[in-house]
Amino acid sequence: MxxxxxxxxxxxxxxxxxxxxxxxxxxxxxxxxxxxxxxxxxxxxxxxxxxxxxxxxxxxxxxxxxxxxxxxxxxxxxxxxxxxxxxxxxxxxxxxxxxxxxxxxxxxxxxxxxxxxxxxxxxxxxxxxxxxxxxxxxxxxxxxxxxxxxxxxxxxxxxxxxxxxTDRRIIRDIIAKLKKDLEKIDKQKATQRKNRGKMVRVALVGYTNVGKSTLMNALSKSEVFAENKLFATLDTTVRKVVIGNLPFLLADTVGFIRKLPHHLVESFKSTLDEVREADMLMHIVDISHPGFEQQIDVVNNTLREIDDREKPVIMVFNKVDAYNYIAKDEDDLTPVTKQNLTLDDLKKTWMAKDTPSIFISALEKTNFDEFKETLYQEVLKVHVTRFPYNDFLYPDVEEEDEE
Missing domain, CATH: 3.40.50.11060 (GTPase HflX, N-terminal domain)
Structure with a gap:
């Protein structure tokens, strides 16, 4: 290159x-x-x-x-x-x-x-x-x-x-070879996923640059590359996380974006298998972005293309430390927009919905104890549903990294 x-x-x-x-x-x-x-x-x-x-x-x-x-x-x-x-x-x-x-x-x-x-x-x-x-x-x-x-x-x-x-036939041959190479890698990745045992799998999903890798680092105490640029993460990183006495697997995935090229979705389908095979999704949202609601729609639409099965979701509104709003003057009679809503107003709106929602700053660890407790309870719900006769306590679990 x-x-x-x-x-x-x-x-x-x-x-x-x-x-x-x-x-x-x-x-x-x-x-x-x-x-x-x-x-x-x-x-x-x-x-x-x-x-x-x-x-x-x-x-x-x-x-x-x-x-x-x-x-x-x-x-x-x-x-x-x-x-x-x-x-x-x-x-x-x-x-x-x-x-x-x-x-x-x-x-x-x-x-x-x-x-x-x-x-x-x-x-x-x-x-x-x-x-x-x-x-x-x-x-x-x-x-x-x-x-x-x-x-x-x-x-x-x-x-x-x-x-x-320069010849189209040569390019088609290269494409065919790359597809075969990916098939081999995909089989290896599938074997790795099978070898992870019966722990609950949680996949971090969200628009690009919303702080998924930063949150991954904060939860798993690892050093996944995080940067304030688009698509800082391409490879799926999987870490074993333990909250309290409950272990689960946490996967950081490539960020979505509007008008995501079809070729990329096809090429990265093995990476997106982490989303398909997850037991639960953690949808990370940049609450400080003025178009965060449109970003939520883009992610949800992409998720429906990847996997149409309903899964438990936790909405994690990140970057509360960067959230700003425009206070309206009492004499201002123009309609209230979301830019005029305080963080508390937004919390009330989203907390009233059925999907569990939590507001945090992964960078500043704001509201992190409440976030981990919410995550613990939601993972536990999935675990006892899947393994009703198994003890969910794992006192001797060792941390391990998988990429």
């Missing part, structure tokens, strides 16, 4: 606002796209949006907006790329690059690039490489005709630079 350039690349971001999106939602999507770009090593310097009934089939945005982007790039020659907030078709990519004359990336390519830079183990690298090739296959003509002028940078990590792979 080509090393990441030391100097940040300057990029512009482009999004379409369709009738089903509000201005606030489009802004949130662009904020997230900017965070993705920064995670990949780029500096967003300009944003373009356009209101359309649906994205243009030829160029995603209309011809007038494309000209506006081109005019901006003529003045700002240091901008190296344009990133679009949706997956572009091969023809859209070809048309846009032919007009813009800069590197064009879509959201899928950007996420794949981040995964490529984050992959550490052979398992993660194989999964990412498979997803990259599956994405590139229908785009080979466009990618390979520009190799001489594309010398690295975001969106070009991984298999995209290998000139020897």
């Amino acid at each position: 080509i090393e990441t350039q030391k100097d940040l690349e300057k990029v512009v971001l482009v999004a379409v606002r369709t009738p089903d999106l509000t201005d606030a939602e489009v802004l949130e999507h662009l904020d997230e796209l900017a965070f993705l770009a920064e995670t990949a090593g780029a500096e967003p310097v300009k944003r373009f949006t356009q209101n359309l009934t649906m994205a243009d089939k030829r160029t995603y945005v209309g011809s007038g907006k494309v000209e506006e982007i081109v005019d901006y790039l003529k003045v700002h020659e240091d901008v190296t790329g344009v990133i679009f907030d949706d997956e572009l078709s091969p023809s859209q990519l070809k048309n846009l690059e032919g007009t813009i004359k800069r590197r064009v990336l879509d959201r899928t390519n950007l996420i794949l690039d981040i995964f490529a830079s984050r992959a550490r183990t052979a398992h993660a690298k194989t999964q990412v490489e498979l997803a990259q090739y599956q994405y590139l296959l229908p785009r080979l003509t466009r990618m390979w005709t520009h190799l001489e002028r594309q010398r690295g940078g975001i969106g070009m990590r991984g298999p995209g630079e290998k000139e020897i792979e």
Whole structure:
């Protein structure tokens, strides 16, 4: 793989606002796209949006907006790329690059690039490489005709630079081999899961960058990599946790995101098996994020795609230390929004629901004793249901790590 350039690349971001999106939602999507770009090593310097009934089939945005982007790039020659907030078709990519004359990336390519830079183990690298090739296959003509002028940078990590792979048949052979490699790894992972015994399995799930790894570290006293960037965790990490006298297995999984590329879901299905095979889910939410409710919906929709079976869930609202609200003036007659709600107001709203909910700060260990007691009680419910005739006390359990 080509090393990441030391100097940040300057990029512009482009999004379409369709009738089903509000201005606030489009802004949130662009904020997230900017965070993705920064995670990949780029500096967003300009944003373009356009209101359309649906994205243009030829160029995603209309011809007038494309000209506006081109005019901006003529003045700002240091901008190296344009990133679009949706997956572009091969023809859209070809048309846009032919007009813009800069590197064009879509959201899928950007996420794949981040995964490529984050992959550490052979398992993660194989999964990412498979997803990259599956994405590139229908785009080979466009990618390979520009190799001489594309010398690295975001969106070009991984298999995209290998000139020897210009033939579609060769790429399909590589995809077939990677799938076989993954099958072998998947069988090994399945064997590992079977060997974990009969302990209750709890999977941490949630949107990317909500603090799952930080919570994992706090509960298991381990050192799972945690960082304030998107997709800090790719490989599933499993730890044995003991609360009181009750041991259980806790799995940290890859974070979800809206518009998660289909190729990644397919490639990472073995990693997501930890979610499928879990007895209980701990849904971690960043309560300080203004769009946390939309993030909850994204995670729930993704979970339904992975596994449609109903499982016990604990809602863990993390980062209470970072929560801010806007206090309304008594004379302000405008409707109250969630930005005007205090943390206590939100607690009352969620505590009234059937799903167990707890508000914490994994970083500051705020409300951690109550959180562990809630987790203990919920794991115990699952345990006595599955093993009604077994003693749930394990006084001699030793801690162990599995990755």
